[in-house]
Amino acid sequence: MDPYKYINSLSRFGTDAGFKPGLDRINALLGSFNHPEDRLKVIHVAGTNGKGSTIAFLKSIYTEAGYRVGVYTSPHLIHFNERIEVGNRAISTAELTDLVSELVPRVEDLKKDPEVGGPTYFEFVTALALLYFARKDVDLVLLEVGLGGRLDATNVIKEPLVSVITSISLDHTSILGNDVKSIAREKSGIIKRDCPVVTGVRNKEALRVIEETAKLKNSPLKIIDKEYSYNIIESSLEGQSFTVFRLNNGDYSLEKEAESINGTEKIEYFIKLPGVYQVRNALLAMAVVDYLQEQYPVNLVQIKKGLASAFIPGRMEVLARSPLIIADGAHNVEGVKKLVNSLGPLINEDRQFYIIVGILGDKDVEGMIEMLDFGKAKKELIITRNTNSRSCSPEVIGQYAQRRGIKYRVYPDLKTSLTGVLNDARPEDVICVTGSLYTVSEAKILVQSGIKHNSQS
Structure with missing residues (x-):
C-alpha cells in the first residue's frame, strides 16, 4: 500500500455531503485501538x-534534557513525514505504511456506520500520530492544533499536562468566526477542567474569553505578560539575545538557579531564530517549562542549550545570501505584520526589496497586501501562485496591490517569478518569499535545486 496516496485520497475539510464537524469520528477510530491517547502526557x-x-523551542529544550519527545505539527513544509517525529526523527515511510495498513480496516468499518462515518485527512493523520506516540513509549508529546481548537481532531486529548494558547488574531474567519472573541472561544475549547493553561495572548477581548473559560473550568491560568518581562539585547538575521525578568518580585525558578550560579548577574539567553517576535515564543516555551518543573525537571544549562539550538524551517529562514533570500510562511495579517517588523532593520536607501507573494484564496488577501506596503522601503511586489488548489489568482492579488498604488508584476508560477527576480536583483538586494507555507515550501525546493545558478548563467 502507498500510504501517501491513501492519506491524500481522504477528504481534506469534511466537504462530503452530510459531514458534521466534531470529535465523534476520531474518538471512534482511536476507540478501536483502546484509546492510546489516554496513555500520553501531552x-x-x-x-x-x-x-x-x-513547539520548536519546547522540543529542543526537553530533548536537550534527555526526554523522549513526540511532536505532531502541521502542515509539513517539504515531506509529509515531517508532521510526526519522535526523538528528532521523522516517522519513516516503512512505519507509516504499517500504521496506515493497520488503520484502513478500522476506517472501512466506521464508514459502514451512518452515525459516525469515515475520518477526514487531518483526523486520520492525528489518530495515526497518537497511536504511533503511544507505541513509541514517549515521555512527552507536543501536540499542535490544526484549526481552531474546540472541534479540532487534536482536542480528543482529555487531560493535557498544560494547554498553551500562543496568540489570537483574525484567521480562518469563515470557519472560526468573524471577530476575535469568536475565534478566542474556539481556541479556548482546548482548555480542560482542572488542567493548567499558559498563554501569550495580548488582545484584551481574546484574553477576557480565555480568562472566563479558565475560571469556568477551574483551570489555573498563567498569562506570561503578567508574570514575565524581557529585554532584547541584540537582534539580527543570525539570531537574538535577551534577558528575562520575573514581575512583582516573584520567585522565577530559572532565574533563581541562575543567581546561584552567577550571583546577581542576569542570565543572557540566545535563540538563532530571526524575527523579534520569536523572543515571545521562546518566553512562552520557557514559561511552560517553568510550570512543569516538578513533573519534568530541566536545568538552566539545558534550557539555554535548547533555546540556542531550536530551529523551525520556513520562518524568517535565510535561503541564500547574495542576494539575500528570506522565506517566511506568514499566512495572515498578523503574521505579515510580524514579518514586516522583522524586515525593518534591513531597510536602507540603496537596497531594493522584491516581495514574492503567493496566498491561499481563503485568507484575508487584501489585509495581507496592505501590510506589505511597508515604510519607505524601495520595493516591488512579485505576485504569483503556489500549486495548492486553494491558491488565490495572481490577478486578484494584483487588483489589491493596484488599489494601494504598490508597484507589482505578475508571474504564473514560483519558478518563473524566482527566475525573473534573480535576473534583476543585485547582490545587496533582498528577496522575501511569503504569503503561505505552501509558497515557501516550493520556493525552498527551487532555491535548493540551484535555480539561482541557472537564472544567472
Missing part, C-alpha cells in the same frame, strides 16, 4: 500564530 498548543515556533 502539551497541547493552539493559537493563530506562533504554535510551530513555541
Whole structure:
C-alpha cells in the first residue's frame, strides 16, 4: 500500500455531503485501538500564530534534557513525514505504511456506520500520530492544533499536562468566526477542567474569553505578560539575545538557579531564530517549562542549550545570501505584520526589496497586501501562485496591490517569478518569499535545486 496516496485520497475539510464537524469520528477510530491517547502526557498548543515556533523551542529544550519527545505539527513544509517525529526523527515511510495498513480496516468499518462515518485527512493523520506516540513509549508529546481548537481532531486529548494558547488574531474567519472573541472561544475549547493553561495572548477581548473559560473550568491560568518581562539585547538575521525578568518580585525558578550560579548577574539567553517576535515564543516555551518543573525537571544549562539550538524551517529562514533570500510562511495579517517588523532593520536607501507573494484564496488577501506596503522601503511586489488548489489568482492579488498604488508584476508560477527576480536583483538586494507555507515550501525546493545558478548563467 502507498500510504501517501491513501492519506491524500481522504477528504481534506469534511466537504462530503452530510459531514458534521466534531470529535465523534476520531474518538471512534482511536476507540478501536483502546484509546492510546489516554496513555500520553501531552502539551497541547493552539493559537493563530506562533504554535510551530513555541513547539520548536519546547522540543529542543526537553530533548536537550534527555526526554523522549513526540511532536505532531502541521502542515509539513517539504515531506509529509515531517508532521510526526519522535526523538528528532521523522516517522519513516516503512512505519507509516504499517500504521496506515493497520488503520484502513478500522476506517472501512466506521464508514459502514451512518452515525459516525469515515475520518477526514487531518483526523486520520492525528489518530495515526497518537497511536504511533503511544507505541513509541514517549515521555512527552507536543501536540499542535490544526484549526481552531474546540472541534479540532487534536482536542480528543482529555487531560493535557498544560494547554498553551500562543496568540489570537483574525484567521480562518469563515470557519472560526468573524471577530476575535469568536475565534478566542474556539481556541479556548482546548482548555480542560482542572488542567493548567499558559498563554501569550495580548488582545484584551481574546484574553477576557480565555480568562472566563479558565475560571469556568477551574483551570489555573498563567498569562506570561503578567508574570514575565524581557529585554532584547541584540537582534539580527543570525539570531537574538535577551534577558528575562520575573514581575512583582516573584520567585522565577530559572532565574533563581541562575543567581546561584552567577550571583546577581542576569542570565543572557540566545535563540538563532530571526524575527523579534520569536523572543515571545521562546518566553512562552520557557514559561511552560517553568510550570512543569516538578513533573519534568530541566536545568538552566539545558534550557539555554535548547533555546540556542531550536530551529523551525520556513520562518524568517535565510535561503541564500547574495542576494539575500528570506522565506517566511506568514499566512495572515498578523503574521505579515510580524514579518514586516522583522524586515525593518534591513531597510536602507540603496537596497531594493522584491516581495514574492503567493496566498491561499481563503485568507484575508487584501489585509495581507496592505501590510506589505511597508515604510519607505524601495520595493516591488512579485505576485504569483503556489500549486495548492486553494491558491488565490495572481490577478486578484494584483487588483489589491493596484488599489494601494504598490508597484507589482505578475508571474504564473514560483519558478518563473524566482527566475525573473534573480535576473534583476543585485547582490545587496533582498528577496522575501511569503504569503503561505505552501509558497515557501516550493520556493525552498527551487532555491535548493540551484535555480539561482541557472537564472544567472
